[in-house]
Amino acid sequence: MAENTGQRLTEPRRFALPFKLNLRTREALAAYLFLTPFLIFFAIFFVRAAFSSFELSFYDWRLLRPNRPYVGLDNYVDLFNDPIWWDSVRNTIYFAALTVFGTTSIGLLAAVAVTRPVRGQGFFRILFYVPQLMSVGAMGLIWNWLLSTQFGVINYLLSFIGIRPINWLGDPNLVIPALSMSTIWWSFGFPMLIFIAGLQSIPEHLYEAARIDGANARQIFFRITIPLLRPTILFVTVTGVISHFQVFGQPYIITAGGGPGRSSWTVIIYLYQQAWVAFRMGYGAAVAVAIAMIMAVITVFQFLLISRRVDY
């Protein structure tokens, strides 16, 4: 019989609240406590900035001009009556559509390829992801060289099959696809990583069952892999649209600010021109609000289109 030493295991003393909280509330409070540092940062640098930007959109403010007259909705009226804004929206949608389609499809194919037990699997994963690590400045300069009409490697390689130099960056019909091509090369590594994670979460027994039932590789891909990757595809396309809708660095660097003319002006280039070249901060803020609204609408639409319950 164990001797009672009279000592009791000590438990950490809990701070006694003057009122009683249930477990769920306590857990929620703890979670918010941990989130507090981030939320303070987020509130000051994002929420406050967003509200300030929204407020600013109702003023006519040149950066160094001392007076800042209230103009109501004039900035928005001017914006919606500006054909250059709508050209920029069209260019951006065109670019985002091409790029999201390209990065998603190539990212998916690359993920499927490097998930298979092939030799050098790790090497290929790293290789495909490496371009993503470049800054947009480095990538832009590289592609500016690659796409150069006279000195570009792409035209040089095409010359071997008898194709004369293509003015990738000077032809208004080619410039957006050229920018999209460079961006797909640069950024398909991120979707690939997400798809790899998505592929690994699909239960193996579904594939086994399909194979036992006689399904071929194509049927397995389109009937099992794609449907079960729908949440991943949703995530990749939503983040892709949000990311590529804000394209700035590529046209700024590769086409010297959106050229030729305004052929590769995107909405962020338009915003930049208004806010940081013309220093029309109020108008620039209205552009930023409009861009946020467009992205919100597109995102909701995407959710409605692709998000459906997935049962394993």
Add this chain to the structure above:
Amino acid sequence: MTKRMSLFSVSMAVIVLTFMLAVSSVNISAQDATPTPAPTATPIVADIGSGGTHISFWNGLTGSDGVTLNEMLAGFAAENPDVSVTVEMIVWNTLYQKLQTAFVAGTQPDVFLLHASEVPQYASYGVLRDLGDQYTSGGGWLPDEDISETTMSGMVWDGVIYGIPLDNHGRGLWINTDMFEAAGISTDPASAPTTYEGWVELFQLLTLDANGNNALSPDFDPENVVQWGYTVGEWPNVNFLAALYQNGGSFLSEDGTTITVNSEAGIAALQQAVDLVYTYHVSPPAAGFDTWQGFGAGMVAVLPTGTWYRNQSLLQTDIHSMAWPNWQFGAEPATWFGAHTFMIPATTEGEKLDAVLRMIEWVSANQVIWASSGQVPARLSAQAELDAELYPSNILLGQNFSEYGIQDPRTTVTQELLTLLDVGLQEALNGIKPADQALNDAAALMQEALDRQ
């Protein structure tokens, strides 16, 4: 499927690797023959001197001219051991933004260097110090008569002097002398044509296809050009301004309230440049062609550039080149030039102000050294001292600026106007819009911007 996926992996790997390797292996054959000395990197931030009175100085001289300025400041610091200078060199476009935000935040530098065309904008905001007392007319050290009238006009806004000019920098041509000699054209600047037709013929003689036919030959293949006589893509704004004034046009109406670039003279001026690309085939379209690389690779005979190209031309030891006066496409000669200008925020006071003024005076008194940057010293006495053997381009182009130089329009929204104009010019030069439509569209937007100022 697995085999296909493996094939896909390998194909993608080849694409990724090809592009990565291609970039690292790109070389221009003409540059391979003789290795050129590596240019000196311009420090982005340089701490000069160790004196107790510390001043900050922002400028946009990120090229070789920045190296020259830092060397001059080291000379100043050696003679003024109580002063230390932190120089920040920021590319011009970023400098415009950074300066404005710095003024709003109260973190502006003690002195900065911008172009004379930005004097009206900053002066109109009331953030600049009146520098009239630095000129002899105001009791100061800088003789008014040592600055040309055209340069001096750029320092003034609303009757107040806000700037002290460092230099005149502007447009001229750089010609490949080997190509001229091969085409049987004299390289003597005095022999330069004085009409549009004369210049077109010169460019045609210098434009060659892969078969060696020049652009005047009936067998010339415009789809297969290996040597361009000219290139329209090098800073079209200033080319257009020169052609505009040469053709008798103007940027603004006399009262400064109306944009007039789309006058008959303006449209004719732009059409002349467009025709060089699409009618005479002596220039590639503006976009997709790197003009400096083209000249350095021996693919361009006449490069429209400026005083700042001097040091670049010295680096290109395998390309024999020299400066020429700007072309003359209209009835009168004209060439664009600007002036790098010292400006002092109204908030710089006390010891710092004294140190800043001493620095500007020292640099101004030693402007002959500045000529090695390629630019033309602003002081006429310094221009007269230049060695003709060492600084032929500075002397030739400097004389052109004094004789028929034109400057950017003087408004408080000049940068915005020039940006809008540039888009219109690009649209015409890349065949997106006809010259008149491109210029009319640009002028309408420019007028809106001017009305908002």
